[in-house]
Amino acid sequence: MKKILVLGTGAQGSTVAQRMDEEPNVSEIICADYDKKAVDELVKILNKAKGMIVDANDVDSIIKAADGVDLIVNALPIAFAPNVLEAAIAVKANYQDFAATDVLDTWWPKCVEIMYEDYGKRFAEIGKMAIIGTGSAPGMMCVATKSCMRYLDTCDDILMMVYEGVEAKRFLPFWWSPFTALSDMIDPTFALKDGVLVETEPHSLPVTRHFKGCAAPVTLVEHAHDETVYMGLNKDTHFKGAKNINFKYGGVGINFSTPLYRAGLLSREEETYKGHTFVPFDVIVSHLPPAPKFKEEIKEILDEGLVKDEGAFVIEATGTKDGKKVMVETYLYAPGCVESFERAGITGEMYLTGQCGSLFTKMFVNDDYTQTGLISSDMLTYEECDLYLDYAKALDITLETEVKPL
Known part of the structure; x- marks a missing residue:
């Protein structure tokens, strides 16, 4: 026990x-x-x-x-x-x-390296395991991407995409903490380019996809996420020598935030205008509604109605299999906002992130992990990935993978 x-x-x-x-x-x-x-x-x-x-x-x-x-x-x-x-x-x-800290060094990838090396050694010495990046993204995204690698002999490119298209009739740009959401919108973004981790510009390098189950094509942009750092550091040991890795994000939150970012209204530097000193970021956050947390709040929003209740969580990994160029495409399917509320009295955001996080905890309490030290969730073994995905199925969180010739 x-x-x-x-x-x-x-x-x-x-x-x-x-x-x-x-x-x-x-x-x-x-x-x-x-x-x-x-x-x-x-x-x-x-x-x-x-x-x-x-x-x-x-x-x-x-x-x-x-x-x-x-x-x-x-x-x-x-x-x-x-x-x-x-x-x-x-x-x-x-x-x-649920994530990796950014306070151990000024260069975020170095923070993760310190966690792997220094803390990894110390946890191994006491025979315990530490795991970081254990929500939906990072977390399930890492497990799903690692699982894609079993279909490849070598990997060239990995593109991870999250589209959050749940839109309420009321003004509600974010279904989680507005402060955290907007912080993510201005944090440094990272990508693996030609085998080297580099900083990319937030809200840049757009790609457009028409995802299954979505009404129209979606444009996604660079966004600060742990996955590219984890996988970039683990490219040779866990990702078949991947050369290029990107994370893209799109949806209501990006549509709201990108113009603010480009206008400088997410800056955390003090400015003076007409004799008044202020921080643009703080002003924007102060005007945003808090994310719904309690059942009564969520019900009120759903009773008012949603403009749309859709999303996508997709990985495209390209490389070779048996000497042939292929793309491994994986879709994650999970209950939407309305269904999540009907099942558990929570939002779709809370359902996916929280439930996916709880499955990593479930693996601890069931002694399913076979490793010690400190790892990120992309470093699970294939057997551990399979156990995790089996637990997810019970919550109607499933993966659909297709290997396509190129």
Whole structure:
């Protein structure tokens, strides 16, 4: 029986806690955050949980909450990751994070290298495993892309694409934290180009696709995501020597954000206009509605009606198989916004990200991992990928893969 500490009681942490409450191999879930109300609201709907208030700025505070746990699930902002990693090592616990921190070095790929090498060695020394990038993207996207590699002998290009086309009748550009969403819109973006990790311009290098099940073609652009960094660093060991890797994002959020980015309205630098000093980013965020979190809020939005409820989650990997050029095309299918609410009282964004995250936790509690050290989710073995995808099927999250000649 496993004891778990879930740090952070937002959408991701709450979903993991709820799913683990159903797992027979879990004896106790400690739900911890600095927000007592959020902790109390979560604990009261769970059977195996208790709440704690934790200051994530203080490693000792985390260690106290983590005493005796088998796994720490870190659902806090990425700046807190070093503190949580240190706490996990101190109490000799496994570790799961939804992303990779960016505070260990000024060059983000170097941050990931430090996690692989330094923290990887330290977790291996205590016989534990840490895994980063465990949501939907990164997370399921990494598993799906790694799974594509079994159909190739060599890989040239990997293109990952996410289109989020759920649009409410009310003004709601983002179904998750507007602050986080807009931060992602201006963060440095990375791609593997000719075998080298390079920075690309956010909102640049557009591609257009007409995805299955979508009404019209969609334009997607460069976007800050972990996958390209993970896979770029692991290109030779896990991705058949891939030369070019890109992540593209499109949909309502991009359509809203790209003009703001180009106009400089997402800048975090102070500006003065007509005698008033302000930060453009802060002004924009202050005018955005918060993402719906509670069941009553979501129901109200759905009762008003949606303009559309569609999306796509697609990988195109090209290379060779048996001496012939091929493309491995993989689509992910999952419940949309309306169906997710009918099933679980949550949005499609919450369903996919949270549920996919909880499956990585499920693999911990069922002792499905065979590795120690620190890995990212693209580094699962094919056998681990298959276990993960089998769990996903039970939630109607499935992959459809087709190998096409070129």
